[in-house]
């Protein structure tokens with residue numbers, strides 16, 4: 001895709017470096033910018049357990065014992081990513097949160113599937129990180145009182161609560177930015193894989209939270225309100241939301257999905273890029289989602305994606 005070819009020039013910490021550098025890296029004090037999460041991201045392909053075992057926690061002065069994986073579902077948002085990475089890094093550094101940014105880049109031609117991308121990101125990082133942030137790339141926190149802390153045992157911590165989010169103000173809203181303990185994400189079987197196109201996957205996740213006996217907590221005593229708590233860098237004229245509904249999408253996506261989730265998300269990771277934006281090392285996963293058009297035909301309303309994907313995987 002176009003934005004990735006643009007990114008190639010930013011390619012600094014390549015896979016060959018990571019492979020060759022494992023021994024060196026474990027001796028060298030790493031800069032706190034690059035918390036290389038998995039010494040060898042590709043080992044993930046052979047087995048999840050081996051990836052987790054090759055991980056050497058970085059010596060970090062942080063008093064916080066928990067590690068956060070920011071999972072950023074992504075497609076064609078290069079300018080937003082260029083703002084997001086330095087902003088979040090500075091923001092989280094002020095809070096001393098040990099973290100790493102994973103951009104989950106959907107490269108197939110099916111409609112965007114935010115929830116499945118989060119499931120894929122969790123498969124990649126969930127064993128090594130204690131909690132995840134499902135994080136929109138276009139929503140930047142401005143208020144330092146929004147603490148990205150390890151969620152309490154009650155359940156997920158919704159940073160972009162309805163009293164703070166610039167746009168969504170209903171009580172059950174859990175979109176935008178949601179922090180979830182890895183153990184809780186597993187308990188809920190992650191998110192539904194049925195949501196192709198924009199919207200509603202977060203509302204279904206709300207029901208999963210409730211069904212698991214968990215509850216959503218939100219930051220308290222934030223005084224900056226709906227206009228000044230976040231910067232919403234989304235340009236809705238330039239980036240039209242894909243709100244099409246086709247086949248029986250409308251009917252199915254209004255119901256709780258008991259069948260799909262983390263356990264059966266169907267995907268391939270085509271490539272893992274370690275790249276650097278303004279000195280910050282991030283990991284980009286190029287993900288090819290598979291869609292069973294007999295089950296969720298609305299992943300491809302007009303049949304154009306299947307043809308495009310067939311060409312792409314040859």
Ligand SMILES: *[C@@H]1O[C@H](CO)[C@@H](O)[C@H](O)[C@H]1NC(C)=O
Nearest residue numbers: 163166223224225226227228
């Ligand atoms: C937020 O901004 C909108 C648009 O400028 C304005 O109408 C609204 O009153 C503001 N809300 C608050 C709580 O300041």
Ligand SMILES: *[C@@H]1O[C@H](CO)[C@@H](O)[C@H](O)[C@H]1NC(C)=O
Nearest residue numbers: 111242244300301302303304
């Ligand atoms: C087919 O559907 C996709 C995704 O909904 C849309 O972007 C594209 O414009 C459609 N193509 C045609 C020819 O209608």
